[in-house]
Amino acid sequence: MALVSFSTAGLPAAQRVALWEDHNTSALIGLRCRMLGETSFDGTELNLQLDRMHLARVRGNAHVVERPAEVIRRSPADAIAVYLAVAGEAFFYHEDGVLTLRPGQALVCDADRPFMRGFSRGLEELAIKVPRATFREITGLDELRAPLVRDFARGDASARTLARLVDRAVRPDGGEPIDEETVLHLLAGMTGRSAADPGRVHLANARAFIEDHLSDPGLNAARVAAGIAISERHLSRAFAAAGASLPRYVLVRRLERARAVLLAEERVTVAEAAARCGFGSTKYFAQTFRAHFGFRASDLRRASDPRRASDLRRPSDLRRAGDLRRA
Structure with missing residues (x-):
């Protein structure tokens, strides 16, 4: 609407x-x-x-x-x-x-x-x-x-x-x-009432925490679970119910953010974008970026038309990550 x-x-x-x-x-x-x-x-x-x-x-x-x-x-x-x-x-x-x-x-x-x-x-x-x-x-x-x-x-x-x-x-x-059902379950938690679907709330809280800490190379399940005050077991179950693992979700979100940075900021190098998005190794970033998107991060720099670069192919697992964010 x-x-x-x-x-x-x-x-x-x-x-x-x-x-x-x-x-x-x-x-x-x-x-x-x-x-x-x-x-x-x-x-x-x-x-x-x-x-x-x-x-x-x-x-x-x-x-x-x-x-x-x-x-x-x-x-x-x-x-x-x-x-x-x-x-x-x-x-x-x-x-x-x-x-x-x-x-x-x-x-x-x-x-x-x-x-x-x-x-x-x-x-x-x-x-x-x-x-x-x-x-x-x-x-x-x-x-x-x-x-x-x-x-x-x-x-x-x-x-x-x-x-x-x-x-x-x-x-x-x-x-x-915006997912209205998620908002309503979060509101229930704010009033001290148990959500009918606690997994939905855990997943939403975890996603929000991850977004705030993507630049931290040490971001892992233990850190996320502690940050939203649940056990790692509950955290793992919430992601499993949505059809993904937390490490994979974090990786995809880092790649997506790095891609957005490279498209939006012409002076940022590939190495700088990788570091800004929590990658400790530029080589690993380059490998996973190409495997995930089907083109190299440097291709975003070489494309003559930024609009053409932004339309480069997005693979099916990236669409799955988008579905997970909306779950």
């Missing part, structure tokens, strides 16, 4: 807040917005409506949003909201107190319980709206009585993976496909 973009840029200053509220009521969650000071509101939002959830990337300058009881009555969401802070500190007032959300943290809350959120330095965040019926299906919970905060920068592997997947799905330059 296509991303839908909304921006207040170019709109009359006096109408921006009202138009922003209208957009959010129809596209995400109904809110009342007000400014901090005399500055005009400046905001952009990328929305992606999926079959079982709604995703958004939101940017804005300093402001406050409220969802009081009268707004909830007028525009019920019947949903759970997840806010993942990318930039800008935010406060969250709710019935039982106040929370502070810093970049790298995720807030999970019931969208039909009154709250107020404030962004004194502006914000960039990722948002997820999950219908209550879907949330009940994956967690067994009808509601969240209190908001939850999870650290996706360091502490919570499921939150970190969820943030990575959503970030890739709602990028301004075009999003990547």
